[in-house]
Amino acid sequence: MIEFHLSARSGVSPYLQLVQQVRQALRLGRLDVGDQLPTVKDVVARLAINPNTVLKAYRELEREGLVAPRPGVGTFVTGLPAGETLTAHEPLRRELRDWIERSRAAGLDADALEALFAATIREVFPAASTSEARR
Amino acid sequence: MTGPVLTARGLGKRYGRRVALTGIDLDVPAGRITGLVGPNGAGKSTLLGLASGILAPTEGAITVLGARPGPAQLPRVGFVAQDTPLYAGLTVADHLRLGARLNPRFDTALATARITALGLDPRQRAGRLSGGQRAQLALAVAAAKRPELLLFDEPVAALDPLARRTFLSSLMEFVADLGVSVILSSHLIADLERVCDHLIVLANARVQVAGEVDDLLEQHVRIVGDRGDFGALPADAEVIQAEHGTRQSSMVVRAPGGVPGAERLGLEDLVLAYLGRATDRPLEVAR
Structure with a gap:
C-alpha cells in the first residue's frame, strides 16, 4: 500500500501532493489496478492532516478516473494515468540514465542536474507546471 | 448542520x-x-x-x-x-x-x-x-x-x-x-x-484576513522586481506589504484574478505579511 508523505517546503498544497504521489506510484508501477489506497482515517492519523484534504485528493483522483470508492470498504485503483506507465518506456529510461552518467562525467552534481532538468521541463511545458499548481 | x-x-x-x-x-x-x-x-x-x-x-x-x-x-x-x-x-x-x-x-x-x-x-x-x-x-x-x-x-x-x-x-x-x-x-x-x-x-484586536485556506493561497502572490518598479498590477490587486531592499523590492499582493508570472506564497508568509501590515498600522484607540 502507498505510504503518503508531505513536504512542508515544496510550496505545493498538501492535497495536490497526495494526488501527485498516487499518480507517480501508478506511473512507476508501485500501485496497480485493484490496489487499495489507505483509508482517510489512516492517512489523517499518520500525517496529522485535515480529513478534508485527503477527501479532496481522493475526489480529484476519482474525477481523473484513477480510483473509485467502494462504499464501506475503501478506495481502490481503477485505472492508470493517460500516456501509459513509465515502465512501458524502458528505452527512454536507459537514454536518461546514459545522459545522467555523461553529465556526471562532465562534472555536474545531483543538485545541478535537478535544476537543469526542472528548467528544461519548464521550457518545454511552459503552462503545465503552473496551471497544475494553481488548480 | x-x-x-x-x-x-x-x-x-x-x-x-x-x-x-x-x-x-x-x-x-x-x-x-x-x-x-x-x-x-x-x-x-x-x-x-x-x-x-x-x-x-x-x-x-x-x-x-x-x-x-x-x-x-x-x-x-x-x-x-x-x-x-x-x-x-x-x-x-x-x-x-x-x-x-x-x-x-x-x-x-x-x-x-x-x-x-x-x-x-x-x-x-x-x-x-x-x-x-x-x-x-x-x-x-x-x-x-x-x-x-x-x-x-x-x-x-x-x-x-x-x-x-x-x-x-x-x-x-x-x-x-x-x-x-x-x-x-x-x-x-x-x-x-x-x-x-x-x-x-x-x-491588534481586529480580523486582518479570514477565509478558506485554498482561496487565500490562490489569491496571494509575491512579486519581486527592481527597486520601486513592479510594472502594472491588475486593477483588483491590493498591496498587503511591500519591502524595499537596496536593489530589489518585494511585495505581497492580494489579487483575486492572479498575477501572471508571480511567485506563490506559503501560508506562513501570507500570515506574516498581514501581521506585518497590522504592526505598521496600530489600532486607533477609540474612547
Whole structure:
C-alpha cells in the first residue's frame, strides 16, 4: 500500500501532493489496478492532516478516473494515468540514465542536474507546471 | 448542520478601557478546521471565550451554531481553555466519570477507547501526566461530549514537537470519526498549517484576513522586481506589504484574478505579511 508523505517546503498544497504521489506510484508501477489506497482515517492519523484534504485528493483522483470508492470498504485503483506507465518506456529510461552518467562525467552534481532538468521541463511545458499548481 | 458554526457582526469586547476585540465580522462555515492565528495579546482567547459563552460581548453580536452562546449551547460546544485545565488530584478515570456526570451525551466508550489507545493508565492522577498526555486527556473528554463544535485555545503551544504531532493526529482522527467542526488558536501558523482549511488572522484586536485556506493561497502572490518598479498590477490587486531592499523590492499582493508570472506564497508568509501590515498600522484607540 502507498505510504503518503508531505513536504512542508515544496510550496505545493498538501492535497495536490497526495494526488501527485498516487499518480507517480501508478506511473512507476508501485500501485496497480485493484490496489487499495489507505483509508482517510489512516492517512489523517499518520500525517496529522485535515480529513478534508485527503477527501479532496481522493475526489480529484476519482474525477481523473484513477480510483473509485467502494462504499464501506475503501478506495481502490481503477485505472492508470493517460500516456501509459513509465515502465512501458524502458528505452527512454536507459537514454536518461546514459545522459545522467555523461553529465556526471562532465562534472555536474545531483543538485545541478535537478535544476537543469526542472528548467528544461519548464521550457518545454511552459503552462503545465503552473496551471497544475494553481488548480 | 450546513449553516455557519460561528458568525460575528460588529463584535467587540473591552476590559475596562482596554480594547481586546473590535469591529469583528466573521462567518466560519461548518465542517471546517479553522485556525485562529495571531500574536500573543491579539484577542484570540477573548474571541474563543465569547464563542464558548464564558465572556459576554460589549458590542455587536456573536452566534454559535445558530444561537447566542450560553448555557443552552453548552452540550453542543466543547471548549478546552489554554494550558488544558484538568483536576490535578483526580485520576484519568475520574475525569471520564466527571465528564459523563456533567454531559448528557457523554460517550464514555469513545473516551475510554482513546485513553487505551494512547496507553494512559486510568488510575494515574492528572497532575502526574506529561503535557502531551494532559492535552490528550482534555481532548478525549471534550470529544466524548460529541459536540458539534470544538474550541481549543493554544492546544499545542506548551508541547514538544512530537507531542504536538501526536495531539494533532488524534484531533484529526476525531474529526474524521465525528465530523465535528473545530476552531483552534495558535500564535504559530506552522503548528496549524497542515490541519486548517479555514483561517482567521487576528492582530491588534481586529480580523486582518479570514477565509478558506485554498482561496487565500490562490489569491496571494509575491512579486519581486527592481527597486520601486513592479510594472502594472491588475486593477483588483491590493498591496498587503511591500519591502524595499537596496536593489530589489518585494511585495505581497492580494489579487483575486492572479498575477501572471508571480511567485506563490506559503501560508506562513501570507500570515506574516498581514501581521506585518497590522504592526505598521496600530489600532486607533477609540474612547
